[in-house]
Amino acid sequence: MAEYETHSYDVLVIGAGGAGLRAAIEAANAGVTVGLVCKSLLGKAHTVMAEGGVAAALANTDERDSWQTHFADTMRGGQYLSNWRMVEHHAREAPARVRELEAWGAVFDRTPDGRILQRNFGGHKYPRLAHVGDRTGLEIIRTLQDHVIFQQVEVNMECTVVSLLRDGDRVTGALAYDRERGRFKMYSAGAVVLATGGTGRAYRITSNSWEYTGDGQSLAYNAGAALQDMEFVQFHPTGMVWPPSVRGILVTEGVRGEGGILVNNQGHRFMFDDIPENYRSQTADNEEEGWRYTQGDKNSRRPPELLTRDHVARCIMREVREGRGSPHGGVFLDISWISSKLPDAEAHIKRKLPSMYHQFKQLADIDITKEPMEVGPTTHYAMGGIRVDGDTQMTTVSGLFAAGECAAGLHGANRLGGNSLSDLLVFGKRAGEHAAIFAKQNPAVAAKPEAVDAIVNYALEPFGRNSDNTEGPYQIQHDLQGMMQDNVGIVRREAEMQHALEALAGLRERAASVAVPGNREFNPGWHTALDLANLLTISEAITRSALERKESRGGHFRDDYPAKDEAFAHFNIVVSRGTNGEMNVSRVPLPEIREDLKQIIEEEK
């Protein structure tokens, strides 16, 4: 029989980024016992990378803003595939979630009259992003971290979950190992909240860290929960492209929000060439108007650089493909040009975009106050994820909740910048609240030893294999990332995706025989071997969903079906595990949107 520690909580939260921390705080406030498990040290989760800001209709910077406008902007950005109930909760509750952070010690940048300052971002009609320079994510995660340590929450750092545990149809805990010693830990719980983030490590060029291996999505799928919208992967238009070792690192949209422009190698500002019909009335038609907008002129419309991310990424791809790209296969993003507009441009840029200044100076020898950056698309965010109830964040499996990037529904086909941090706060809170309610009615159940044994044996398999005649995990991960980048990337085609499915089967076989040297103590080879299974599952879900959606919409672009198709506007693509372990794909109709919300969308058009 396997050796393992046992822990029992009312609510177990897996993941300690913004959503997990916020869920843990809320559950603890409800008076239940809470355990928090995370793969890294506290405060290192990917939330730290969020730069531009958190979207909330505070209406501090522009009093015309309202939850209704935020609602309509988010629905439009998501191409009307979002769960409207979640979009409504999000727009209504985000302001309170941001103000609450201030009460917990966050220090946002200020308006002249001392309130929280807001900035412009793509797809948001009014300046809506509360921010701290370009390190808003750090401010949020630190605030939540410093708050959670004074709540009744037991934090288990550097601990990875291998499998969820079930009792009948209900999820009742998780089996994990601590990374330091490789000891197994059995967590039993009344309710489990998944807040594990995204899936970016399935691709070669990504802004995501090693943690983003689709753990939550995969754990939920294996426990019987449905995934939805997996075809919608956000490729952020501006990642670094040079030097090679930094390729993919994010360049905040805040650069464009502060007046940065995109130009090709002929110095042409190409974003004016292609403005989608549904955004035309909101977009500036000349450079001067665009500039005025970024400087807060309320009578101006936004520059085309601030169109939605999916569109900007495709425009950049077009420039590169047609030979107008920069030397390293991107385009130029220029903020230094504002020196012709502002007397103190250099100081202004350093104050507004300190991390960007730092990042380019240190990693690429480029002074962004003096010369343009080279940028290109990078895998950034998963709009899809675990299917949840719009009010409670419960998945399709009883006792299992999900929030943040690993959950689906808020962003539909494309996420607006800034809506991710607010997503974490709004739905982290909701998940924590409802998980606590569920746990009060459903006490924790200890797993059966045989079930735990089976998982432990599975996790230890890579050590038992002979490393002389099998390969290590890194090569397989590398091949998977390259394969997904090439076949299920920004521009997709039927034949390539069919090939991807075959390639995935081959990779799965290789992964099943992977061997790792050494022992269980802080062994990244072992960790990577176990993460591989999750990456393979979500890669297959992305590929199958992308094959099923035979149109182009939001983050999903099909070269063989380049137009949006009305027939596909009425359902989500849902993936779930069949009785024989096969992956089933189905089309689930979108619920009819409430009449008053429909009206808001009409009025805000």
Next chain:
Amino acid sequence: MASETLARDVAGSGARAAARSNQSAGSTARSLTFRIWRGDAAAGHFEDYHTQVSDGMVVLDAVHQIQSESANDLAVRWNCKAGKCGSCSAEINGMPRLMCMTRLNQLDHEKPITVEPMRAFPLMRDLVTDVSSNFRQKKNIRPFTPRPPDAPDGTWRMAQTDVDRVQEFRKCIECFLCQDVCHVLRDHHLHDEFVGPRLLVHAAQLEMHPLDVIDRTGDLKDKHNIGYCNITKCCTKVCPENITITDNAIIPLKERVADKHYDPLHMLLKLFHHKDPGSAES
């Protein structure tokens, strides 16, 4: 006019960018030696690894490459690879730095490049140390406690000029490099008595937060032993976020402690009122 200038700028930048890549292309097939610490709390040694490097690479890239090529089980912490999370702290050629922000072209290539764990913390394995004391100590610093809201809607008003200095401290990414070089921790191992520069920066952002109402000077003096710091400024030198730790955080805190607890007038008043001004909370 503007677009003409821009076209010229862009052409110039394109040429510079191309020159940079030519430079790197010319030197891609270089092999470097990395001397990496392997071992655990019980025993350890330096081991040499050779790997191909190209310009633009950072130390973390080389460590990852070695990990995937020849040392699958090499233990290393990292997350963002962009200097924002503070996970990959190590000592590179003896200097405490973030591996993700240390370009190889800043280092001497004639000798092996040494990479070893932070020495002020107990070793777990290879490059990974036990930094849990920092998390434990933070709980001993009393949390943010704001004054009642300024406006009926529950919000506060703060001027940007009043939050500037707090925002400097809040840039901290908790890489703990400042703790690594602090001699009180590194040489004297007083992790349980002295909170160290990172947590003094944390205390400073709370003390100087315009909304916070708690006085932590008594704790700083007696529990966190701010007096142990003799302002050698090593912490400031290694901060990857360029926070002026000593001058802006620690010295002002020391002054507050001195004002509250060593000022003769205060001490006299205390004698008469039998009340510790340090414990006055509103």
